[in-house]
Amino acid sequence: MNHLKAIIIGAGMGGLATGIALRQSGYEVEIYDRVSELRPAGAAISLWSNGVKVLNRLGLGKEIASIGGQMDRMAYYSSTGEPLTDFSLSPLIEQVGQRPYPVARTELQGMLLEALGVDRVQLNSKCVAIEQDADSATAVFEDGRRATGDLIIGADGTHSVIRQYVLGYAVERQYVGYVNWNGLVPASEDLAPKDSWVIYVGDHKRVSLMPIANDRFYFFFDVPLPKGTPKPENYQTELSGFFEGWADPVQTLIQRLDPLKTNRVEIHDVEALPAWTKGRVTLLGDAGHSTAPDLGQGGCQAMEDAWVLANSLVTNNISVEDSLKRYEMIRKDRAADVVNKARKRSDVTHGKDPEKTQQWYADLKKEDGTDIMNAICKTILAGPLN
Ligand SMILES: Cc1cc2nc3c(=O)[nH]c(=O)nc-3n(C[C@H](O)[C@H](O)[C@H](O)COP(=O)(O)OP(=O)(O)OC[C@H]3O[C@@H](n4cnc5c(N)ncnc54)[C@H](O)[C@@H]3O)c2cc1C
Secondary structure, X not given: OOOOEEEEEOOOHHHHHHXXXXXXXXXXXXXXOOOOXXXXXXXXXXXXXXXXXXXXXXXXXHHHHHHOXXXXXXXXXXXXXXXXXXXXXXXXHHHHOOOOEXXXXXXXXXXXXXXXXXXXXXXXXXXEEXXXXXXXXXXXXXXXXXXXXXXXXXXXXXXXXXXHHHHOOXXXXXEEEEEEEEEEEEOOOOOOOOOEEEEEEEOXXXXXXXXXXXXXXXXXXXXXXXXXXXXXOOHHHHHHHHOOOOOHHHHHHHHXXXXXXXXXXXXXXXXXXOOOEEOOEEEOHXXXXXXXXXXXXXXXXXXXXXXXXXXXXXXXXXOXXXXXXXXXXXXXXXXXXXXXXXXXXXXXXXXXXXXXXXXXXXXXXXXXXXXXXXXXXXXXXXXXXX
């Protein structure tokens, strides 16, 4: 369809990628975000090859390569530092046709904003209601302003208000059962090799170091904890307690991290939704499918959404409503599959059934990379650009 005006609620990676894809399709785009300053929550993400391919398709291949980390290997160690497996990621890259890029969130957001045009995003715009009729849809903001277009895309994240509008009820997020601390530290060889994704596992906990651009590591710690465990004053003391006796690099990482720049998140996901679309209004990214980060796929799925939605609109000449339904039909099962797989992966990593977790630790010792890479490839290759 030609000459559409899209209103996007949310300037996260999903909303911005969608804005770029729709502008490239010739549509007018307005993006609104509730915040007064765009500062993404979280330190970094691994953008797997399916997400990178969408960015390549949007003409951002060089840009993402310039801010992405060079992750050539992957290695697992036991909590005490015993090597379990260590392998090259080249077979994975060859199989899927694109290198993954671990990337700082602020740099990814900056890249997307620049490609979109910063002036397309209006801040201090908290959407509180949606209205629609046969010809248009309108977002209503907290201060009474309104924005009307041919369609509204709810890219307003895991606490989405547009989701509530689409479904007619509020969705309860599910606690996945663990807390994640994440941040950035300067890369150094006493923590991990600078070209390798290194993961320590034991006691149902996990510590990860991933190389991102400009000689930094994106780190995270996972610990299974009851929901609502109070946040302590000092994350370093808290982590030292949880990781007492772990290998030297883990202790060094805890000492070296900046507690004021470390995030502490209780990990949630959302059961597959019965619908993503109501008339001229649809959901995208975490608003439609919040996942545990255990496959590193939440943001990648938002990128896939962006590409499929733009394609669905541009190739359809029936109606906006029909395009949105087709987008939902293509994306819903794929996204639900990722959410389910991530939860299963989390259950194994975090000891939901302790025997299975022990078996996984034992299997890692026999792993030459084939099974791990096959599983990652399978998820990547189920994307829309393969
Ligand atoms: C610990 C952790 C690690 C992760 N690691 C990875 C990874 O390695 N790889 C990966 O691909 N994904 C990862 N993810 C998932 C990824 O962060 C999300 O899937 C991604 O940020 C979703 O993008 P989004 O644009 O849909 O939502 P968001 O990034 O949440 O953006 C939503 C935007 O909407 C705005 N907004 C919200 N409500 C309103 C409103 N009412 N009105 C106006 N604006 C509003 C918000 O201010 C925000 O800017 C991880 C997530 C977590 C928690």
